Amino acid sequence: xxxxxxxxxxxxxxxxxxxxxxxxxxxxxxxxxxxxxxxxxxxxxxxxxxxxxxxxxxxxxxxxxxxxxxxxxxxxxxxxxxxxxxxxxxxxxxxxxxxxxxxxxxxxxxxxxxxxxxxxxxxxxxxxxxxxxxxxxxxxxxxxxxxxxxxxxxxxxxxxxxxxxxxxxxxxxxxxxxxxxxxxxxxxxxxx
Numbered sequence: 001x002x003x004x005x006x007x008x009x010x011x012x013x014x015x016x017x018x019x020x021x022x023x024x025x026x027x028x029x030x031x032x033x034x035x036x037x038x039x040x041x042x043x044x045x046x047x048x049x050x051x052x053x054x055x056x057x058x059x060x061x062x063x064x065x066x067x068x069x070x071x072x073x074x075x076x077x078x079x080x081x082x083x084x085x086x087x088x089x090x091x092x093x094x095x096x097x098x099x100x101x102x103x104x105x106x107x108x109x110x111x112x113x114x115x116x117x118x119x120x121x122x123x124x125x126x127x128x129x130x131x132x133x134x135x136x137x138x139x140x141x142x143x144x145x146x147x148x149x150x151x152x153x154x155x156x157x158x159x160x161x162x163x164x165x166x167x168x169x170x171x172x173x174x175x176x177x178x179x180x181x182x183x184x185x186x187x188x189x190x191x192x
Contacts, residue, residue: 003017005158005187007165008165008169008172009164009179011070011181011182012182012184013183014185014186015042015064015065015183015184016040016043017043017187017189018039018040018189020038020039021037022189023035023037042064042185045057045060045061046156046157055089055094062099062102066099066102071099073150074105076149076150076152077100077152077154078096078107078108078151078167078171079096079109079154080112080153081112081113092156093109095154096109096154099154105152110141111140112138112141113138114134134163135169138163138167138170139170148176148178150178150181151179151180151181152181152182153168153181154182154183155182155183155185156185156186157188158182158187159188162184168182
C-alpha cells in the first residue's frame, strides 16, 4: 500500500485512499448530498476512531502503519495540530504517540499549534485559501531543538491545501530540520 504525496517535504506517503468508491444517493431533507461510500481498511479504522470514538482501533491503525519503510530512521514525530480542539482525546496525537512508543522515537505533541479562534479549515474548499489561512495561524509553539533532525510529520488525511505544507515550511525555515517526511493515514479521493 501507499500513495506518494508530492510537496515541499523530503518524501511523503499516504497509507491508503480515503474512499474507494462513492455513489450519490441524492439529497436529504436539508438539501445535503448523501453518498454511499466504500472505504479502505485504513479509512474505516480512521472513521471508527474519529466518528465512533473507538479508541481500541489505534493499535490496529499502527499495526498497519508500522509496515511503512523508514519509520525507524526518524529522530522525532510531530503530529499536525487538530482542527477540533474540543475533543478530550485527539486521534492524531494517540496515533503519533503509539508509533513513537513502538519505534522508540520522541513525539512532540505540542511543537506546532493553530491557536483557538483561527478560522476552521473544514469550511475552506479552495486549497490556496487554506494555505493562506494556515500561514497566518500555524506556528511553532515550543522552542524544541529540532535542528539537523529527521522529522516525521503525521496527519490523518491528506488533501490539497493540507496543513502539512505550512508545517514543513516552519520545520525547515524556523526549526532547522534536516529532513521532513510526511505520513498520512489516508489521502482524499478526487472531489465528488
